[in-house]
Amino acid sequence: MPTAEAIAQSGDRVSNSAVIQRTFSVLEAVAASGCAAAKTVATRLEIPLPTVYRLLNELADSGYLVYLKDTKRFELGPKCFELGLSFQQRLVAPHPIRQITDQLHRSLGTAAYFAIYRGSDIILTYCSDCEKHPRLRPLRFGFHEAAHATAFGKILLAGMPEPQRTDYLEARGMQVLTPQTMISREALDPHLAEVATRGIAWEHEEFLPRQTCAAVPVRNGTGMQVGAMAISTPSSKMVGRAKEVESTLREHAGLASSYLRGGSVTVPVAEHA
Amino acid sequence: MPTAEAIAQSGDRVSNSAVIQRTFSVLEAVAASGCAAAKTVATRLEIPLPTVYRLLNELADSGYLVYLKDTKRFELGPKCFELGLSFQQRLVAPHPIRQITDQLHRSLGTAAYFAIYRGSDIILTYCSDCEKHPRLRPLRFGFHEAAHATAFGKILLAGMPEPQRTDYLEARGMQVLTPQTMISREALDPHLAEVATRGIAWEHEEFLPRQTCAAVPVRNGTGMQVGAMAISTPSSKMVGRAKEVESTLREHAGLASSYLRGGSVTVPVAEHA
């Protein structure tokens, strides 16, 4: 129920269609509970039962839900899975980028990452890791919500025009993740300025304790920063390796940039694990 | 536009709401093209432009789409990804089952699978593989569409009551995948009867050339078949191992069944790769 003030605050029009909103709220209610009986949904959303049934059946007919006769519950249907797949297929880093990231992973013996801007979001489009060099657990393919606290987040924030960065940070806030996390613009802004000039972002235990990350920009044909290549590793394994990490990271980011520039296939040197 | 005959043919009521149907058709149009301009969608779906804009904006406001100003295109939004995640989290096999499947994978040196019924679908809820023992490429977490041609599909088909099996097969057809694929009920039904009595399904190059699979049932507390545990391996590696594979498969399926029966945690024996 969008209040008048909510409308005033947010710029977006809330002239929205009731049916569609309700349909999605029903779908999301089912998604949130994993499975839900019609009555439960009706109660939780305060929508009369016949209407809920209409919407649930509509969703089931369209394949977004399925009705399980045995439990008399609705669950998410194939279309939800397909939407997730489409999203993934559209956004996962292209093959050469994945190869370069894999090679970075092997070269440095660290987890490696590739992330991009999309609209006003930051999306992690590829993670390369293994049992010996695991990725940071909270990081996985998908939207990244803690840009202020990760190396690739910071390099991407540093590459944003000021107003957009402010929008970004105000929309998601700056969560405290470790004692080292920078949680004020006063701390972050100068840091990002330095990140921007140096062209590399380091992150020391700001996201997870005892973990260090580094990231450098990846640019497209027009020289615009479009993404970031990053690594993460236990801080203990980083001592004295900063130079090596930086140069290897830059080398691989350069490969990624030239792929994006040329479109021509960059052949990554074969390596042994 | 559902015609009168369409209504007559399919049993499902097509009293559906136009708005909702249109909304999803727009969403799916965007999903299918990866990204789409408003005009493209309007043309393809034959919906007037202002209406398409309303629906696209609605979807964008709800987070199912995002509007990319630079390309003037709509793409799938965060909610689509979340739906996919919810689906996955809800359906992925529980941890003990995954462990048991992993152990089966290691014990036999084959890719290993766990699949279940859900409603009238067959869902592959876990794959365990590695570089040395890769899974069959087309198989991945999610809905399984070629039950007639895989071992776990056949064991699950064999466990269905007759009318449901017919529904299942008629709804999806029986695609020809290899020269060995059984594509008629005349061939399949006796085979499934035998599968049911023996309690194991073998599949020899019916799904992919030069690949062999085997599957056995997994049962819940009431003794009802609820899933299947399966392996796949190159046929060349199978010669003379049928007995060993069968007993190891049964052993692990038994562990899975007793987990489902007891809920108590079955401790899988640690193994070395």
Place this chain on the structure above:
DNA sequence: TCCTCATTCTCACCACATGAAAAAGTCGAT
């Protein structure tokens, strides 16, 4: 600056979503 295309607004029309109430299924237990 103009021109073109993308996007939103306006508004009268009436389709169709709505939800209370009642009927029809479904299933388990006695």
Place this chain on the structure above:
DNA sequence: ATCGACTTTTTCATGTGGTGAGAATGAGGA
């Protein structure tokens, strides 16, 4: 079988609110 306690669907009068042609506005590009 017979009841009872549900889940689910149908009915139907009401008026909300979705609709789309057309016009206006906005955003870039040459």
